[in-house]
Structures are given as C-alpha cells and as structure tokens.
Amino acid sequence: MIPQRIRVKLYAEDTSQTDVEPFVALFHGFIREARLPGLWIDVVDYGHVRRGPGALLVGHEADLSWDLLDGRPGLSYTRKRGEAPSLEQALRETLEHALEAAAAVEARSGLRLQRQGLSVTLIDRLRAPREPGRIEQLRLALGAAAEPLLGSRHASVDEVSPDDVATDRGDARAAVTLRL
C-alpha cells in the first residue's frame, strides 16, 4: 500500500536560519505568483511554536513548510494526496516536487539547502507502520526512487531513524523516517 502522506525535508546549510517570518512573506508570494504547480491555499505562521511547523504553506495536494519540527531548520514538502502506480513512483514524485520547491525557495531567499542527508518520513500508520519488513521495503523503494534525482552517491538509504527528535525517549509511535 502506498502511504497517504510522505514528507521530504531538505536541511538548511545555515542552521541559524530559524526565523520563520521571511518565509511567511515568501509563501504568500508563491500563492500570488502561482510559483509552484498545484493548488496553494493559505499561509500559516507557527513561529510561536518551538520545534513547530514554522511557516506553513497549505496546499491541496501538498504542504510546504520552513520548519523546525525535528529541531533543525529546513524546507519540508509533504505530499498529502495523489495517485501513483507504485510506492517507488510516489516517493520519486514527492522528491521531485520537494527539489522543485527547494529551488524556488533558494531562488527567492538566497538560502542554500543541502541535497544530501534528506529525511523522508512516511506519515501513515496504516500503510507504513513501524514494522521491520515494511521498513526494508520502504528502504529499497526510496533508494530506487532517489537515484535518478540525487545520483547514486546521495541515494543510499543509510539510516533508519526510530526517532530523531530530541525527546528523552524512543518513540514507538513516531512515523517512520528514513535518511538519504
């Protein structure tokens, strides 16, 4: 089964970029200028929430955020719906859209986003549960999806993170995150 929500996060090269306010304005501009494909609806400022979604561009097919959800600033593209014939294809499409959004953000903000060490989170506890067999399946699909986009050097899935978030415990309920 293909997970309903897939999130790809590209991390900022400058880790001090934690102020979300510039991204609120940037994302309003994206809506106004139809800068990215798809239907984009509104912008929410969650800058008051520590380790939160930051500046969130809400769309129909996907959301885009400059967030600190895992404690590190970066751009997240979250696929929310869409038809794809396979898991690999769904992952590839999500990576493509994330890279496209990253390029748009870089072009407007002057910031640089890393193309290595991306995190991919499968936010679907029904279709992507935290089970070893499933995670291996996801790992293979992600490697195959990433190679044409990131090159073989950055496409190996070298880490399965049970919980990268700095809580003081491992979290069995956390969504599955893989790192490229």
Added chain:
Amino acid sequence: MTIQTWKQALTGRIASDLADEIDAFEGQIELKKQGRVGDKLFAETRLRRGAYGQRYDNGLRHDGTGQKTLTFPSGEITKGPGTFWDAPGMMRVKIPFGAVSPEQLEVLADLAEEYSDDILHVTTRQDIQLHFVHIEDTPDLMRRLGAVGITTREACGNAVRNVSACPYAGTCHTESFDVTPHAQALADFLLGHPDTQDFGRKFKAAFSGCADEPCGLTRFHDLGLVARERTQDGVAVRGFLVLVGGGLGAVPVQAKVLTEFCPEQELLPTAQALCRVFAQHGERESRARARLKFLVQKLGIEALRELVAQERSQLLEDPRWTAHLDAAPADPDPRSAPSPLAEPGSRAERSWQGTNVRTQAQDGYHVVSVSLPLGDFTAEQARGVADLGRRFSHEALRFTVEQNVVLRWVAGADVPALYAALDALGLGEDGADGLLDPTSCPGTDTCKLGIASSRGLAKELRRSLRVVADDLDPAVKRLRVKMSGCFNSCSQHHVADLGFLGVSRSVGGRRVPHFNLVLGGRYRDNGGAYGVVVGAVPARNAPEAVRLITNKYAAERQEDESLEAFVERLGKAAIRTLLAPISKPPPYEVDPSYYRDFGDPREYTLGDMGIGECAGELVPAVEFALSAAEQKLWGAQDELESGAAAGAAGNAYQAMLVAAAGLVRHLGGQVRDEPDEVVAAFRQHVYAPGHFHDPFAKDKFGRYLFSLHDSKAHEGASVETAHRILDEARLFLEAAYACTERLLEAGSQASASAETAIPSSGERA
C-alpha cells in the same frame, strides 16, 4: 487478509453504536458526492460530527492584489451552502472537561500528523481542534478516536457542546467536592439524548467546584453548575447551584439562578427537563436569538423555572440519573509518594514554579500547568506530554480554558525532573494563564468570521512582553488577556482583565484592522462581571495600549486593587484619554504597516483601491456621523457607570439613530433628525436593500434598532436593560462601520437619485 482500511484495522475496538454512526456518516459523504443529499442537510450532518468550515472554503481569497478564485479539483461539489468539497476544514474533537489519557493524547497526535498540519490546538472550551482537514479523511479520523473512547459527535451544530469543568477538580483547595464524576455523567447522558436533538441553537454546560474562583466560568454558560454542600438533619448533602441562560457572544448575558440548590440526584433530570424546555420553547426562526439566554429573557426566569419543574415532573425515571453516584470514586493512583516541592535548579525554573505550579489540596502533590503558546503544540510535543503524564502523574491530563494542559498529582520531588523534560520538549515557558500567556480564538488565521488577526496580536504581545517580563510588576504579570477576532467572543474577552475584539475601520479610503479594548471584566466568581468597550485602537497599537494601561495600573493601583476596580475608580473617560494618542493610524504613505494585519504581509484590504476623488469627498461625511455616534455611545457608557441607566440607554439609542441617519444620507437620502423618520429611512434605504446585512449575522444588527425604536425599552431602563441596549448599540455601530466599508468598496457612494430621495413627511416606508 491484508488490512487495507482503518475500518478493518479497528473492527471490534469501537463501540458498536459509534461505529455504526461513523459508517452512516461515511455513507452520507458518498451520497453527497453523488448529489443525493442537499447542502443544508449535509452541512448540519457534518457539523454535528464536529466537521466545521474554515476560512476560504467558499473558494475566494484575497491574495494581496485582489480577490482570487481557488479552483478546487472537485469542481462544483459542495459540503454545505457555498462551501467547496475540497476546501480544508476544521475538526473539533470533544474532550469532556478537557480530560485525556496519555493513550488518547497519543492518538490525537497521530491524527494531527496524518490529517492536519502537525498541530493540536486547545480551545477555550477544553476541546481539541485540528485544522486543514479534508472532509473525506474525517470518517477514519473519527474511527481512530472512537477506538480510544473519544467522539466528535455534537462537537458543533445545534447540540449540547463539550461539557467543561474546572481543570483542578478533585485537587482544589476551595472546592466543595470533586465535580468530575458529575461532569462525566452529564456529558455521557446528554450525548445523543433524544431530548437534545432538536435545538434551535447550541447549548453549553460548565461545572465549577466553588463559587469564587474563575475556573469553571459557569456564569456565561447555558447551564452553569456550581458545587455546594448543605447540612440536612445533621448530614452533609451534595448538590449544585444551577445557573441558566448565561452567554457571551455578541450580547453577553449573566446567567440567572434556576435553583439555589439542586441535590446531586436531581442534576441529570433537571438538565434533561431544561433541554426539553429549550427544544420546545426556544426560538426556531431567528438563529440570532435562538440561544437559551434569549428564551430566559423572553419568558423571565420565574416562568422558565415553572416550565422546567413541569417537565421534570413528567419525566420517565431513568437509572442513568444516579448510576454515577453509586460508583466507587476513582483512585487517583499517583506515580510517586507525596513529597515537598523541590527547590528549583535555576532562575528560569524558579520563575516557572512561581507561575506554573500550584499546590493541591492533597499535601505533597502539585498541579503543573504546561504553557502552550496560543493553545498550540505539535504532535511530537503531544506525544512527549503524554509520556510525561505516564511518568509523573499517572492520571488523566486536562486541557484548560486558558488553552493550556495540566498534569495533576505530581509529587513535589518530581517537579524539577518534569520541568527539565518539558523544557527539552520546548514547553518550559513560565507565565501560564497570565499576561505572558494570552488566550486567543483562531481569528482570521482560519475562522470564516474573523475580522482581525487575534492570533497575530497574541503572538506580538507574547513576543514584546517576554522581552520585558523580568521588569513587569507581579500584579501585572497575573493579568489575564484574551483576544477575539470578532464580536463573537470565542476567546471569552468579556471576562478578561484586558480583552480585545477585532473590528475594522476605514481610514482615507483604506481598511485598517483595529481592536476594541474591553476593560472591567472579572474572571473571578466564575466570570462574575463583563467588561465594556472603552475604545478602539489600530491593531498595530494594541500592544502599546496594553503597555499604557498596565504601566498606569502598576504605578497608581491601590494595595491589592484589581484592574477591574482600578478601571472603575479611574473611569472610562480617563482610559480613553490615555489611549487617545494611539487611537488613530498614521496615513498610509507614512506607515503602511498599519494597513496590514499582524503576521500577514498582504494589505489588509485592497477593496478600497481605485476609489475616486468623488468617494474621497463622501467618506468623511459618513465617517463624521459614525464618529458622532461613537461619541454618544461613549457618553452612554459614562452615564451607565455613574448609575444613570435610563439616560445611558437613551444615549445609546441616540447613537444608533445618528449612525443610521449618516448611512441614509450617504446613500443620498434626505432625512431630518426625527427618530421615526430616521428609522423609516434607514429601513427603506439601508436595511431593505440589504446594505446593512452582515455576511454572517445577516440582518441581526439592523433589527436591534427597529426593536428598540418600537419597544422604547430605553425609557426607564434598568441597569441590566441598559447594559443590553449598550451592547446592542455597540454592535449596531460596528455594523455601520462595516456597512460603510462595503458601500465604499461597491462604489455605492451617494447617488442622490430620485429613487433614493425620500419624502420628508416622516411616513414609514
């Protein structure tokens, strides 16, 4: 068999009646998609299951350059009148008295990640709201909640809403007894009860363990229940003070006493009887006057009391009325043995202990408040808090009406470890419930009714006040500040020390977000007194208004004087003088930031763009009238303060007439300042063509003038009546401002055509 759906995955884990209801709702969704269910029916169906609309769900959004259409993929399919199918919506999850187990909180966190935007939002009535949820995701969301014993049923719509209660119940020093079992029993009993399915409007109930503290806020609920004990024949008997017909909203009303003492055995049947009376006698036609408070006003409390008694006498006995009283009280089962509060390890922790930790009635245990900024926390933080609940409390957590969450039964020795863990989660802020922790409704962020960004103001206040927090007077730090995006009072601004409600003003042909400042509210006594509007300031200046007032309060207050008493002593005129220098925005050319809302780079409105010089000449004329009306209304408030109720009501009526006449003239009508003539002209030129109709409140505000003019209720008005008339006049005036703006946007400046000229004979239209 491979599990393909949540329905399959959760088979047998959801109560069968709830599972059937959710299946039926899913069926309704399919039928609606096929066009086999009407819009209004489907809208009420989904509302009764907690699925609410959100801003822009009509497919229109101003992007800063003009109003644009959002083209949703499902095309013209709607989920209610003017509400597109694919438009994101809000899901309200009922949490009776805000109590959640760690497991329930973890599921809520999962849902926030999978269907919403990673954020759980605590409401001012102890619910959880998830935003940006697609309607087709709601059945699975409901199933996953149902599997852990949570329902969204009747979270919205014309139903019994979440039953709220003091979050300290069972641990409080001042309570008569723990109201938790009673709140749970009432919530369970009224949920889906046949006698609660045919209301004209919503119905809210709240419990408090005592009369003096604010925690239950029972005085502004449809049904407020305050625990009391009496001694009868040498035996302590438990019961409740029963208050009915309270409410905030556009016109706040203090609840009336239905009975001074209702024995606990009679609580549920009394509530049932009240619901039957509300269903049978409540207003059905006019939604604006359908809350219970209007029925109490119409019938009088004596007549209502008789009707309730009559219904009660005819009810068939129901074993559920007292089942909860026979059950053994739940053991709190704390995680650690009681111990004294451990010394804080840092200055920050000391400050946090001072504001976020309170002792329980049970020695050695504490209630710890977790400050959630604007009621928001992430899914990851929620999972962390759930875990801390298990580690330190071992008892249900409770959401509060201040949009925070509390952990109870925390042993004193565990407090530093709990603080450290909260801080690691990014939840170690101090100042819970006070000035540094403002309460806000969603406002323009997501609410369709929002006029100004209440959350934007709350964020700005938090940011600016935290910078100077160390220098703030402790009495100032304790003040409660609440802000609503419109007059509907979802933040409960009427009972705050400092309340704000969003309004808009037209300045130089452009809209400027403003906030009305409400002072004089009393949070204590369960929301014992409502504040009044003392002035409007541009949104950008609202933080400065807070600074001016709190500085004055800190400098000039008498010992232990509350802000409510200070404002009373100072007088509203002095407050207005204080605010006068910041009450007008600078011209757009000088500082355009005033013409944008907090946290939103778009110009607040561009609807005024392109207005020609002709409009520019006419705007001042109507604004002059509105300003004069404003002055009259301020005068009315001063009179009311001095005890001249009838004079105040008369002036409020005059203020409405002045505003009405201004609008008539703006539309080209000729009218003399005779009440009959003004009202007739207003009806013909402003009201009848629909100019005065609010997009959401419809014609409600216009009818305030007609009703008052016909009834002459201002003549010899009592204090209570005068309060109501002043509130209605305030709303009429706000509607007049909004009407003016709409007219300007539409280019409906004074045309002075023959059709709009009216005879001066004073005859009614």
